[in-house]
Amino acid sequence: MEVRKEFKLMFTSAKYALMREMLNKVTFFSNIIFMILNNASFIIQWIILYSIKDNVGGYSFKMVMLLWALASFSFGISHFFFKRAYNLSNIIMNGSLDNYLVQPKNVLLSAISSDVDVSAIGDIIYGLIVYFVCGFSIDTFILFLIFGITSSLIITSIAVIVGSLSFWFTKSEGFADRMNNMITNFATYPEGIFRGVIKIILYTIIPLGVVSYIPIQVLTNFNLINFLIVIGSCILFIIFAFIIFNRGLKRYSSTNLMIARI
Amino acid sequence: MSIIEVKKLKKEFKVKLKEKGFKGTIKSIIKPKYKKIKAVNDVSFSVEKGEMIAFIGPNGAGKSTTIKMLTGILHNDSGSIKVMDLDPKKDRKQLAYEIGCVFGQKEQLWTHLTPYDNFKFFGAVYDIPETVVEKKINELKELFELDSFIDTPVRNLSLGQRIRCEIVASLIHEPKILFLDEPTIGLDPVVKDNIRKLIKRMNKEYKTTIFLTSHDVSDIEKLCKRVIIINKGKVVLDDSMENLKYHYLNKKILDCKCKEEVNLSGEEGINIIKNKGVNLKIEVDTNKKSISDALKLLNPDNIIDINISNVPLEEIISNIYNDGE
Structure with missing residues (x-):
């Protein structure tokens, strides 16, 4: 019941934020369309690359497209529903959490879902278009949707974790930004081109293994264990994000007032 | 019965100290030094149901810190707080249904949406059914005279109209206690007076307990029957307005x-x-x-x-x- 109420509020928040964004239809639609065009421009480099070579890092052209589809789709969902997770440092630093603390809802959820990123709708649409171009079947589509959600929840959790560092360290927003950018940058390259230390990092510190690579493997060749690994990691990341945020929240006050006093 | 009961409340902040200049910065990286500031130091008071109380003090006296602890935003270091028999530290969500907050310097409304949409949103925050919200909005619209601008986006409202909407937004869920932190800051005398009248009317109609901080003495004089003065984290006076005037007048x-x-x-x-x-x-x-x-x-x-x-x-x-x- 409690969880349902939280989700209801999350969608209501998104609805109102969307209402606000739609007040100006020119900016609204141009934001979406330009995001789609922006994403599409990256495909060109891959088309050129694959005209020279058939295989890059063990990925066929179709797999790279699938990688793009998933990355764009999940990135879109995360940025649309949880835009402010990527701005959490600032929310913590300037004391904006006060507003959510006096409301009878989960602070983290209300804070990160209090705004939407309209251009992320472009990412979502683009991800779906590329997926359909790659070929459609009911079972891969269901898997694609599931992985879209798990990946978006994992990258949101990471954004929350790095954003929450602001409870402990001032001026940590730069680090949070770079971490979030890194995930987006790496997520659109075939796994096989990375080796050694970088590969280890991609499966640990920057968990792109569970965000991109394993889902792509499962999408092209279903494997139950890998599927469960993704679901399990997603749950773990969410729990971890909540724990870190709630730990930090106990310190919230001091950071807030220190800023005000300095 | 007291609706707010505060006993021996304490809150300290750790503030990083830094010596002058670049050298000082390097020093503070290698060996940071901290200073403890007692923001609230042994504060006790209680507030009765339906009371309008002024909680005042100079800047940095600990007013906001105290209010933030009462509303569950900050956690106290020691002492006890009971607001409607709830502990803000542990029962934050439950308490949120019972209290409303208006921070004069902080906006809670969505600036691009109309007050009406905003109120509907706050209704959703407090899980109030649509029909009930609708009724409540109509009722408050009349009480606060919002009719002429309820469908104008908040960003196009004057400050006075905005504050009225802020107050209404925090009343949608019929709170038993309303915390007003400098509600009349930056308003002209006519609007100030108007807001005061509305606050008074609200206290009368809904029996809402009002906890007010303000630097404007006429706010306090016109609204409150009791004053708590706090300075340097301590209560220096807790008395009725009449007594205050009698003793000092x-x-x-x-x-x-x-x-x-x-x-x-x-x-x-x-x-x-x-x-x-x-x-x-x-x-x-x-x-x-x-x-x-x-x-x-x-x-x-x-x-x-x-x-x-x-x-x-x-x-x-x-x-x-x-x-x-």
């Missing part, structure tokens, strides 16, 4: 214009504030000298014009602030 200011100069220096109970020959301004302590005695000293025949007034409340309060230092 035993002094009268006599501003008079005389025909000839009068020498009153050395008279007991009389303090000369300004003496410019025939223009004289004195403060009479009525416990020591009656007004009629003071007038006799001035000699009624000698007086061209006179004005007798109370010491302004503002002055009384700043005296109390200074006494605490």
Whole structure:
């Protein structure tokens, strides 16, 4: 019941934020369309690359497209529903959490879902278009949707974790930004081109293994264990994000007032 | 029964110290030093249901910190807080249904949406069914006279209209206690007066307990029956408005214009504030000298014009602030 109420509020928040964004239809639609065009421009480099070579890092052209589809789709969902997770440092630093603390809802959820990123709708649409171009079947589509959600929840959790560092360290927003950018940058390259230390990092510190690579493997060749690994990691990341945020929240006050006093 | 009960409340902040200049920065990276600041130090008070209470003090006295602890935003280090029998630290969500907050300097409304949409949103935050919200909005719309601008986006409203909407937004869920932190900041006198009337009406109609902080003395004078003054994290006065005035208003200011100069220096109970020959301004302590005695000293025949007034409340309060230092 409690969880349902939280989700209801999350969608209501998104609805109102969307209402606000739609007040100006020119900016609204141009934001979406330009995001789609922006994403599409990256495909060109891959088309050129694959005209020279058939295989890059063990990925066929179709797999790279699938990688793009998933990355764009999940990135879109995360940025649309949880835009402010990527701005959490600032929310913590300037004391904006006060507003959510006096409301009878989960602070983290209300804070990160209090705004939407309209251009992320472009990412979502683009991800779906590329997926359909790659070929459609009911079972891969269901898997694609599931992985879209798990990946978006994992990258949101990471954004929350790095954003929450602001409870402990001032001026940590730069680090949070770079971490979030890194995930987006790496997520659109075939796994096989990375080796050694970088590969280890991609499966640990920057968990792109569970965000991109394993889902792509499962999408092209279903494997139950890998599927469960993704679901399990997603749950773990969410729990971890909540724990870190709630730990930090106990310190919230001091950071807030220190800023005000300095 | 008290609706707010605070006992021996304490809150400390750790503040990083840094010596001057770049060298100091390097030093503070290698070996950071901290200073502890007692923001709230042993504060106790209680508030009765339906009361309108002024919680005042100079900047940095600990007012906001106390309010934030009462509303569950900050956690206290020690002492106990009971708001409607709930502990804000543990029962934050439950408490949120019972209280409303308006922070004059912080916006909670969505600026691009209309007040109406905003109120609907806040209804959803507090899980109020649509039909009930609709009814409540209509009721508050009338009470707060929002009819003419309820469909105008908040960003196009004047500050006074916005504050009214902020208050309404925090009343949608019918809170039992309303925390108002400087609600009239930056408003012109007419709007201020209007807001005060509305707050008063709300207190009367809904029996809402009001916890108000303000630097505007007339806010306090016109609204509240009881004052708690806090300075340097401690309560320096907790008394009814009447008592405050009674105790501190035993002094009268006599501003008079005389025909000839009068020498009153050395008279007991009389303090000369300004003496410019025939223009004289004195403060009479009525416990020591009656007004009629003071007038006799001035000699009624000698007086061209006179004005007798109370010491302004503002002055009384700043005296109390200074006494605490």
